[in-house]
Amino acid sequence: MSHGYNGRILRVNLSRGRWTTEEPADSFYRRYFGGECFVGYFLLKEVPAGADPLGPENKLIFAAGPLTGVPVGGCGRHSVGGKSPLTGGFGEAEAGGYWGAELKMAGFDAIIVEGKAEEPVYLFVRDGQVEVRDARHLWGLKTLECEQAIRGELGDSGIKVAQIGPAGENQVRFACISNDLDAFAGRTGMGAVMGSKNLKAIACRGCRRLSLAEPEAVKEIGRWIRDNVPVATQALQEFGTSRVIPGLNQAGGLPTRNFQLGYLDGADKISGQTMKDTILVKKRSCFACPVHCKREVKVDEPYAVDPRYGGPEYETIAAIGSNCGLDNLEIIAKGNELTAAYGVDSISCGGVIGFAMECFERGLLTRRDTGGLDLRFGNGPAMLHMIEQISRREGLGALLAEGVARAAREIGAGAEELALHVKGMEMAMHEPRWKQGLGVGYVVSPTGPDHVHNMHDSNFAKQGPLLQEMKVLGITEPLPVDDLSPAKIRLLMANNMWIHFLNSAVCCFFVMFYGLVGLERLSRLVNAVTGWETSVSELMQVGERAANLAQCFNLREGFTSADDTLPQRFFTPQASGPLQGVAPDADTFHKAVATYYEMMGWPQGVPSAGKLGELGIEWVAPLIQPKP
């Protein structure tokens, strides 16, 4: 067996309450690698076309990669995937924290969850063994209480728990899966899939040490990362991900009031600097990571925030903050705690509430719909109330728990143009009128407008260290943010394939990419862990394979190029502010999407048989044949 893997995949059938293990061949591991690429493989092989995402036919896959659990910064992540109840297509999200590493130490590379338990259960995975345990007493608990209960009853405070909160139990379509309380497989509604299976949690504990092909070489790269990445990411460490807020605001790229604007007057009040100066009590990290970009905050009454839930990231601050017209960091921190406690994706949740606020201001929703709530932009308590309502599916929350696309269809006339989504998923907090390459990325991403599967192209707009990283892929020229030329699309594609690889590895892109580890050094780390003599070239192929599997899953589920567009709002400039007058032309934008697909070997978005063959996954071709 290749080093870095356990060589064992756990399959749990909840309908039968039984588990088995499988030991795939080395060639399987090398080809499908882990994380997102595993998810794509298993979804296409095992979930029948047209399956109900919330039915027992869907599967939920927890997948680590060869690097997960290797004691090197950036290697503490895992991926969770299944058919998405939000998009109806490829659902997958990655999470940091410690759970993925513990899964590996517990003896497995991945878990495939099948069927549906009759009553709530949780899994306890320890040292290669599995228990399916009653969870009826845990059902309804928020994540902190649930983790405490599991650790208590198993008598081990070192147990790592991945779990759903009440939102997942209630099958909120954008419920997330939380682990270690402050890390989330956030997007595409994997928490709802877990809830639909009556699976409350997976607790992991293990003492297996991963075998490494060249332990000394691994250590050396680990030391390099420890010594260099914190320097390259110094601002990230000091101010967290929300360090970017002032810059975005200045550029007109801070999503505000359901993306009506790109700046917020009080933006500095919600910045990473302000957080550091006010509510921050500690910096947290994921497994083995020297960066410590995660936050821990403490807020007193009236918006008392429990520090055990960590603190808000940029995406959350923008989604439930500026995008809801809010500039009160304490309220945002409270909202962050609620999304964590209830287990709901803070990005989609903020998108949904921002949408509802705009509907309210435009008279498409009234106080009758909101139960008397004055659901205007800037109303912090209303935002907090809506997080709870959504998670509980109460009142207007029942409608909003379906996501903006379904809610808008329900609300009717005028609402659909306020529903900002691609393929049914709400936007990540990056402005596609400014970052136009990322806008194309939103459209071509198999999971919809997802910031973890995409390019942050402001970083390539000047000759800088990050562009230097891309040179090993033959990308040598800096390109403007608002460029949609073929050269820019080529950059987007190269970037995205590497991101798909990172999500298969499963590695943190803050460390491995923005931390300037470099593609060659990461390739050497893969060598040193696995013992394979690999290269950036092979790893890029892994990324491309993951992207092709995901795209083919979407095609099999009925997506077409008609789904490949942005909401109309993003072709219309903001009415005021720094970005006034700037928006991509719709024709140019759609030509850029077509160019991306052509460059991928996906004419009209459909991977050619040749491309699938080039990647050694020709078995996929028949799955996307048009039905006769």
Next chain:
Amino acid sequence: MSHGYNGRILRVNLSRGRWTTEEPADSFYRRYFGGECFVGYFLLKEVPAGADPLGPENKLIFAAGPLTGVPVGGCGRHSVGGKSPLTGGFGEAEAGGYWGAELKMAGFDAIIVEGKAEEPVYLFVRDGQVEVRDARHLWGLKTLECEQAIRGELGDSGIKVAQIGPAGENQVRFACISNDLDAFAGRTGMGAVMGSKNLKAIACRGCRRLSLAEPEAVKEIGRWIRDNVPVATQALQEFGTSRVIPGLNQAGGLPTRNFQLGYLDGADKISGQTMKDTILVKKRSCFACPVHCKREVKVDEPYAVDPRYGGPEYETIAAIGSNCGLDNLEIIAKGNELTAAYGVDSISCGGVIGFAMECFERGLLTRRDTGGLDLRFGNGPAMLHMIEQISRREGLGALLAEGVARAAREIGAGAEELALHVKGMEMAMHEPRWKQGLGVGYVVSPTGPDHVHNMHDSNFAKQGPLLQEMKVLGITEPLPVDDLSPAKIRLLMANNMWIHFLNSAVCCFFVMFYGLVGLERLSRLVNAVTGWETSVSELMQVGERAANLAQCFNLREGFTSADDTLPQRFFTPQASGPLQGVAPDADTFHKAVATYYEMMGWPQGVPSAGKLGELGIEWVAPLIQPKP
């Protein structure tokens, strides 16, 4: 300017007798790299569609790469290209020796020769300066005499000479360009292009030392190659390229009697072992190379061979030996000397003579046609006579100097099926009924059935060191020689892209690939020479770019998928011998060609606009649009 390059390209217009230099941007060098990729670029940019290959509109490009002249084994090669008078398409061939390194030391990365001199001339390139010198007194000289004359009149025995012999002067369509007397840009008729321009030779001399980004790292890789490659290529060093003859003969893969058979009873008499035991006097090398695979032989009367011409390689031994039914090594060595002295490609020449012999045996040519010569297989003196006749375009030689395709059309009924060629170029000496992946390679190669642009797939038929090399490209499984599965085509494609890169670099694949240098180490050598932070991924893109440029040149010149087949003979098993009963099925074969094209992103052989965009050469797309 990037290290490894001079940053200067020499342009010589022979019609005007003037020269200029150009200094392309760094980005040009990084994208188009050198060698074959340079050739593709300049041919598409500068040679008008439909140009007469033997007219002044055609250009002749001599191109080095960043590694050419770096004092490391395998880095002594250069490429020569132009529109081929043999195929009418992309013409290009690489040569070893010392000339390419001397060109770099003389201050240039490439020479573009334009127009046509009124009278024979030669160029003297020294230390960044150029002289266009009278060559009337050299016209008609064989290569040894010509080199001596040039060195004598310039008073420098260290001058390196690339030149044509009488065959090039006579525009034999498969005339080669010789350098250092024993190295040849052999295939696709570049010698005829040079002859058509009245350019007899290019003499180079320089004392410029290439600047290297990391001289110590270059030295270290050079030492590694010196210490390890000769071990990995021990048989090549001891017995030369013809070490393979016994094995091929045993497998039925030794082209014999115009590919009617795959074995020769006296094969051992022409093997590398026999050469070593009999006529070998010395092993020779190219610039800086520790392998010494080249031979120097001495033969006395009646077939006296001048050792200064070196000795025959495998391809020559098979082409003018077994393929002509000959097992007399002294006669073959004499034939090798004649091809070198007259400057004719020994592979095509052997192919043409073998064709003529079969025509003669089948009564399609008679003694009247041959001037009384008994042109049967196995008639050594007749073979030698034909080399001279062809080179002088005398008698039957005038017809055969046109190549088998044109000659067969002239001879008429029955001859065409004996004319073994793809796209008009004669076969390299590898049996496509056995090496079936290579057979596909013959068809998809832009230069026709060329062994330097192709895969020798017997090497991938078992889990061995060479397969290990390919793992960095994600090729992990051994595959049989006679396999045309998608997995095999994937291997072929990956191999070919790396070969296209090596031909752009311009590196020797014996050293860099068969010598087990490894793709990662070569990528580090490119880093250490140029100072670019590159990767196997970027270098594979260079190879793919070269392949796409060449393919597009062919399309622009009118090739279609109808040209993408093998002669019928290769779909019919040999009548006897070890390979009896073995041949690819024509349908399976053509499906494999289609699969290759699809994997390349070339549906029906036409690079998609997306593929060209992916490679950053979108400017090529309009050139291959079908005419309205």
